[in-house]
Amino acid sequence: MGFFHALWQHSFLQYALLAGLLASVACGVVGTYVVARRITYIAAGIAHSVLAGMGLAHYLAVVHDLTWLHPLYGAVVAALVSAVTIGLVSLKARQREDTVIGAIWAVGMAAGILFIAATPGYQENLMSYLIGNILMVSGSEVWLLGLLDLVVVAVCFVFYRQLGAVCFDEEFARVRGLSVSAYYLLLLCLTALTVVLLVSVVGIILVIALLTIPVAVAGRFTRSLWQTMLLAVAISSLFTTIGLVVSFEPNWPAGPTIILIAGVAFIVVSLFTGNHTGRIRSSERAASRTNR
């Protein structure tokens, strides 16, 4: 097949494959918490605000000739700032939460688009930020993605039980004396870093699908958070790799291809596993009725 032949020859394809796999690791691990805690909307808000950071970094890099200033650095800063802002608002004034998320979402996009428009030269960047361009990932970006991965996975490993307890039952965790607010902010920051990782693979608009679909598919076969995480990492790796292979020959954009494959897989799995928990529950109820 053309893809595998090309994979041997071109380093850009190797980097693309690697970037997809690296992003899948954080995606499966953090995505599990995002889905369990139901903060998808927050993750989407953070993702869109990232454009402001990327746009500003790109603008400064071109206009002030700061060649070291990669858009990913801007993305990391913007994502963390948004995460902490949304987190603090949600802790202090929960009723304002979705207003603030909506504002950060749109203002981030607007600022990013203006920075890109103000930057002299080609205007192709906007589209690649929005839907990603995995084939453009460079060797140094792969290292940066690896580093982000390391941070995200290490933190999730160390605080696995605490994060799980806070997501499952915040009130009980608080009574146990856990610093619930601190863990919530930590979770949002991890989400921010994961979003940045995913933006380079599938772009800002499509991030949310890759963050949630692998977890949703995995969740139908697993019993605990860590099982969901491992399976979601595997499923996400499968999606990104297949997407890359399928999109290569017809020269489709890889990001949307990956998301469509994920979407189809989600529908198929939903249809075949059906009302999974409902079935077990009703059969169990029937069993307990006959027992007593």
Add this chain to the structure above:
Amino acid sequence: MAESIVVHIEDVAFAYNGLPVLSDVSLRIVEKDFAWIVGPNGGGKTTLLKLMIGLLQPQRGQVRLLGQRPKDVRSQVGYMPQHASLDPQFPVTVLDVVLMGRLTNFRPLGRIARQDRERAEAALGEVGIAERGREQFSHLSGGQQRRVLIARAMASDPKLLLLDEPTANLDLRVEQELFELLQRLNERLTIVMVSHDPAFVSPFVKSVVCVKRHVHVHPTAEIDSEIMSELYGRPIRMVRHDQHFDREDD
């Protein structure tokens, strides 16, 4: 001292955004009591429980658990929040839920000590579902889920159990079984329980705490229709389930 006071609330007032929920609340619950907090919706039952556990701070007065501030004795208090607030799809095993009852702020690498696991398994045994530890929490029936949450509250070896509507949305038989479990636990620890439903079903309850902004405590035998109608602001009649009409007309 003949009986030691486990919950001591003195002259407490609490308001949400200036809206008074509880005022002039004084209350003592003694060791081995089985106290039932009842009252109409919005009367302040859950607020009272959250003041006891330290999730809310009173604007006036003071709350003492086991003679100390609530947050200083957390490890000696088992808490069960309202079941409805939990995500029914959450991927977590029964044993992992119970282990949350032994969690502390920092334990490197999320490791569980053998002692924690043994205690969690013992708590599961105590509530009668020892064999279900490895199953997913959401696959259990409603009654069994409550047992898991009681086991989680028991996992830290508490002296006092605070339960928020442990029997909500359960059918009568399951509710009865749960009460029997609580009665067994009550032999060695104090239980305070919120219930929306002041039915007279449970003979295990030793005192009833009526909450409607103000708080009145009654020994269980004392409850009569006068107290109930005062609590609910209108006359209420007790339904005698043991008596039946024979319908002759229509």
